[in-house]
Amino acid sequence: MTAAAIYGQSAAALLAGAAVTFAPLPRRRLVGLLAALAALFSLAPVLHGALGVPSFTLTQIAVLRLSGYDRLISSCRSQAAALVAVAVVFYPLSLGLGPFDPFDLGYRPLPLLLSIAALGLWLAWRRQEVALTLLSFDLLAYATGLFDNLWNACLDPLLVLLAIFALLRGPWSTAAAMTRRRMKQLASRGATAAERTTRNVFPPPDSRAPRVRGDKRTRRPVL
Amino acid sequence: MNSPGSPALAFFALALAAAVWRAPAPAAPSFAAAPAASPELPAAFALEKLPAVAPYAHSASLAELADGRLAAVWYAGSREAAGDVAIWFSARDGSGWSAPRTAATRAATAAATRAYVSFLGNPVLYAEKGGLHLWYGSVGFGGWSGSSINHSVSLDGGDSWSPAEKLVASPFLNISTAVRATPVALADGGVGLPVYHELFANRAEWLRLSADGRILGKARMPSERPGLQPAAAALDGRRALALLRDGGSGDGRVMADATVDGGLSWQASASPPIANPNASVALLRLASGRLLLAANPLTGGARYELALFLSEDEGETWTQARVVEDDPERKAEYSYPSLLQTRDGRIHLAYSWRSQTIAHAVFSEAWLKGDAL
Numbered sequence: 151m152t153a154a155a156i157y158g159q160s161a162a163a164l165l166a167g168a169a170v171t172f173a174p175l176p177r178r179r180l181v182g183l184l185a186a187l188a189a190l191f192s193l194a195p196v197l198h199g200a201l202g203v204p205s206f207t208l209t210q211i212a213v214l215r216l217s218g219y220d221r222l223i224s225s226c227r228s229q230a231a232a233l234v235a236v237a238v239v240f241y242p243l244s245l246g247l248g249p250f251d252p253f254d255l256g257y258r259p260l261p262l263l264l265s266i267a268a269l270g271l272w273l274a275w276r277r278q279e280v281a282l283t284l285l286s287f288d289l290l291a292y293a294t295g296l297f298d299n300l301w302n303a304c305l306d307p308l309l310v311l312l313a314i315f316a317l318l319r320g321p322w323s324t325a326a327a328m329t330r331r332r333m334k335q336l337a338s339r340g341a342t343a344a345e346r347t348t349r350n351v352f353p354p355p356d357s358r359a360p361r362v363r364g365d366k367r368t369r370r371p372v373l
Numbered sequence: 374m375n376s377p378g379s380p381a382l383a384f385f386a387l388a389l390a391a392a393v394w395r396a397p398a399p400a401a402p403s404f405a406a407a408p409a410a411s412p413e414l415p416a417a418f419a420l421e422k423l424p425a426v427a428p429y430a431h432s433a434s435l436a437e438l439a440d441g442r443l444a445a446v447w448y449a450g451s452r453e454a455a456g457d458v459a460i461w462f463s464a465r466d467g468s469g470w471s472a473p474r475t476a477a478t479r480a481a482t483a484a485a486t487r488a489y490v491s492f493l494g495n496p497v498l499y500a501e502k503g504g505l506h507l508w509y510g511s512v513g514f515g516g517w518s519g520s521s522i523n524h525s526v527s528l529d530g531g532d533s534w535s536p537a538e539k540l541v542a543s544p545f546l547n548i549s550t551a552v553r554a555t556p557v558a559l560a561d562g563g564v565g566l567p568v569y570h571e572l573f574a575n576r577a578e579w580l581r582l583s584a585d586g587r588i589l590g591k592a593r594m595p596s597e598r599p600g601l602q603p604a605a606a607a608l609d610g611r612r613a614l615a616l617l618r619d620g621g622s623g624d625g626r627v628m629a630d631a632t633v634d635g636g637l638s639w640q641a642s643a644s645p646p647i648a649n650p651n652a653s654v655a656l657l658r659l660a661s662g663r664l665l666l667a668a669n670p671l672t673g674g675a676r677y678e679l680a681l682f683l684s685e686d687e688g689e690t691w692t693q694a695r696v697v698e699d700d701p702e703r704k705a706e707y708s709y710p711s712l713l714q715t716r717d718g719r720i721h722l723a724y725s726w727r728s729q730t731i732a733h734a735v736f737s738e739a740w741l742k743g744d745a746l
Contacts, residue, residue, distance in 0.1 A: 151485050152538050159487035199489030199513030202521075202547035203539075244544045246576050249593065253544045257590050259396050263389065270385045279381040286381070286388040293391035298588050300392070301544055 154203065157296050161204040161212070162197035163190035165308070168212035182216050205306040206291035210284050222280045229281045230313040237310040240301070256301035259292075263300070399589050402565070402581055402635035404607035405558035411660040411718030414737035416744035420697075423723075423731040426461055426473050429453060432653075433723035433731040434555060435713040436500040438530050442466050443715060445723055446476055446496040446507060447731045454516070460496045460509050462531045465733075476534050482511050482523055485536035489513050494520055497552045499564065503584070504528045508540075508566065510551045518571040520551040524586050540588060542580060548572060553653055554604035555711065556582070557613060557636075563589065565636045567603035567615060575599035575620035579636050594639040596628040603630065604656040606664060611635050614642075614688045616656050616666060619649040624672040627654055629688065645691045647682065650674050657712035659720070661738060664688055667697075667710035667722055679707040679724060683741060694741045697722065697734055707732070 167186025171178040189197070204212075214220045244253035255262050266285065273282040288303045297303040423433075426449045433447040443465040450458030460477040463470045476496070483490040494510030494517065505527040510520040523537040542550040549572030556564035562584035569577045577594035594603050600617035607613045613632050619625025627649045631642040647670050654668040664684040669676045670693070677700040682691045698707035710724040719735050726732035 151487065151536050155485065155487040155539065195483065195487055196489045198487060199483075199491075200546070203541065241545060245572070246570065246574050246593075249595070251591065251593060254591050256544075257588055258398060260393065260398060263393055263396060266392075267389055270382075270389065274379065274382045274385070279379075282381045282385050286385040289385075289388035289392040293388065293395040295395065298541055299544070300396075302541055305544070307545060 153294075154296050158198045158203040159194045160190065161209040162201065163187070163194040164209055164212040164216065165201075165204060166193050166197060168215040171215055179216060179218050186216065201308060202306070203297070203302060205309050206288045206296070206303045207284055208306055208309040208312070210287055211309075211312070223284075226278070226281050227317070229278065230316045233305070233313045234310060234317065237305065237307075237313075240305070241307070241310075244301075253299065253301055256299035259300040263289075266300075397583070397587075397589055399581075399583070400561065402563075402637060403560045403610045404565075404613060404635060405560050406610070407607065407658065407662075408660055408714075408716070411714065411716070414718050414739060416737055416739040417719075418734065418736040418740050420732060420734045421470075422726060423447075423463055423470050423733060424473055425449075425730040427451060427457070429455075429458075429728055430461075430730045431725045431728060432495045432553070432709045433725065434496055434498040434711045435721055435723050436498040436505065436555075437713065437715045438464060438500060438505065439502075440530065441716065442530070443713075443721060444498060444500070444505070444531055445470075445731065445733070446498045446509075447723075447725075448493055448496055448509070450492075453728075454492045454494075454512070456492055458493050460493060460507065464531060470733075476507055476527075476531065477509055477523070477525060477537060479511075482537050486511075486523065486539045488539070495551060495553045497555055497566075499556050501558065501562075501564075503562075505531055506556075506564075506586070507534065508552045508556075511537075513548075515548075517551065519548045520571075521547050522550050522552055522568065526586070538586070540580070540586075542568065542578075542588060542591065543570070543572075545572070550578075553602035553709075554655065555713075557605050557607050559635070560610065565605065565613075567594070567605050569601045569603065569620075571601070571620075575601050577601060577603040577615075577617055577630070579603070579605075579615075579632075579639060581636060590637075592632075592636060592638055594630045595641045596630060597641055597644060598625065598628060600628050600630075601651075602653045604654050606656045606658040608658070608687050614656070614664070615639065616645070616654050616668075616688075618653050619651055621651075625649045625651055627666070627668060645682075645688065647691060648672050650676060652676050653709045655710040655712040655722075657714060657720075659714055659738060660718065663738070665694075665712060665720065665741070666691065667712055667724070669708060675703060676706040676708040677703045679710060681722075681741060694743070695736075697724075698726075698732075 166189035167182040170185040171182035292303040430449040459475045461473040462476040463473040490511045496509035499506045507525045512519045522540040525534045525537045549570045556566040566580040577600045579592045581590045598621035601620035602618040603615040605615040615630040617628040627647040628644045629642045630639045632639045650671045652669045657665045666682040679698040681695045683694045713721045722734040
């Protein structure tokens with residue numbers, strides 16, 4: 151049994167625990183931790199067999215979620231968009247579309263590491279310290295030999311799905327908040343139920359006004 | 374911008390330095406020198422069957438052990454893709470094949486890789502000074518397109534095997550990579566392992582492995598039609614030829630790929646005029662320099678005939694040398710050949726015999742050339 155195998159099983163258990171925290175349960179973090187512990191000896195090998203080895207990025211996000219610090223990555227919306235953009239190009243090429251295979255670069259990743267160095271400097275310049283720290287741990291995980299391919303330390307299909315979900319959830323959450331606020335305003339004015347429904351479906355133009363700096367709607371957690 | 378003393382930036386620099394330190398930077402690959410010429414043997418041919426261990430047996434692979442014994446692995450169980458399929462090992466000495474024993478099972482593979490395994494697939498056996506290597510496929514979920522490769526090593530001639538390690542050869546859930554043909558030795562102690570994928574589209578690839586079994590790189594093996602199960606043979610230090618199973622629809626033919634840079638890159642080359650019924654082939658460079666191909670030269674999915682072809686000109690032209698099996702009723706299946714030339718000059722062919730057991734033919738190059746027995 152190798153360190154990579156143990157990591158794969160443990161990471162799968164953490165993912166299972168983190169997934170449980172999304173359920174509407176009391177004391178979700180505690181339940182999630184217990185679920186992760188239970189999954190380690192039950193569901194984790196099945197998940198590991200189905201999903202392969204989770205990327206270290208995804209494992210870190212699961213740990214943040216279970217420890218209650220996932221709000222730290224709520225500001226990583228642009229990084230989620232960049233991740234999806236990379237994946238849209240990376241996966242088709244790596245899975246056989248065209249002659250170029252970017253996945254091969256991950257086995258001898260010195261050129262890739264140059265790009266990651268530039269990315270790290272850009273994140274530092276943008277003061278994206280959380281994303282920079284996640285990336286740093288990915289590099290350390292690669293350096294310890296848990297991953298033979300640098301791409302696998304940083305990226306996996308489930309992480310991409312999570313990023314897509316986060317990007318879609320942002321506008322949805324904003325729209326839901328706008329609806330709730332509008333309902334509250336209407337209720338305070340004593341509007342009828344029919345009026346509420348009509349005005350909710352066809353909100354007045356002022357509720358679709360462009361966002362301004364400091365607007366609470368722009369600061370909602372992404373994940 | 375952050376100050377130079379920013380902890381996050383400093384941590385990133387440290388992690389980046391560690392990753393650079395660990396990143397392999399291997400030299401350009403080259404193939405190991407060909408074995409010395411074998412003694413000329415008189416024409417000889419013999420055929421036998423390996424001991425049966427289960428109703429279904431398939432996909433044999435051969436290697437020569439350090440003590441000169443011939444070793445074989447294959448997979449067997451109640452049927453293809455059944456949960457009871459295991460990888461079986463047997464060695465042949467002067468008294469015949471030893472009682473087969475398992476080299477890998479579904480349960481042992483799942484325990485070693487800490488991942489659920491539904492069933493096992495094609496094994497490949499390879500001997501070198503450091504031991505005996507076994508690569509084999511395992512599937513967690515789905516069919517063969519969900520396969521991934523496991524690697525195990527024996528340091529005692531196949532008596533015991535190290536816990537399997539998973540090779541991560543795909544970015545997509547590490548599925549859809551399988552092995553079939555024997556690897557080619559590289560000069561740096563590593564090997565080139567021909568593999569193939571069946572997810573989204575059939576395609577062949579070449580994995581470069583280090584001496585300790587880690588993947589150092591991979592290269593696409595393009596072909597005129599969708600290709601599977603490449604079988605490769607080195608021609609010299611830089612050049613190699615690979616022949617592929619035709620994984621496309623309709624009547625197919627054996628397809629060819631070539632490299633001139635030690636396997637860093639492969640190009641499709643002219644296909645030999647040999648039909649292929651979407652069936653595995655085996656390729657071997659003999660000590661004499663000739664190339665030997667074992668294949669089912671049929672169409673329409675039939676595998677009732679298994680023939681041997683020789684090439685005197687590094688695969689430019691091929692001549693059918695012998696037919697090893699030919700079922701007059703055209704119903705039987707003789708397929709998935711594996712070739713090996715041992716140090717004593719004998720040539721060995723193992724193949725699936727009617728999916729019931731593994732057959733082993735041993736013959737000399739003189740017999741191949743048509744000399745009478």
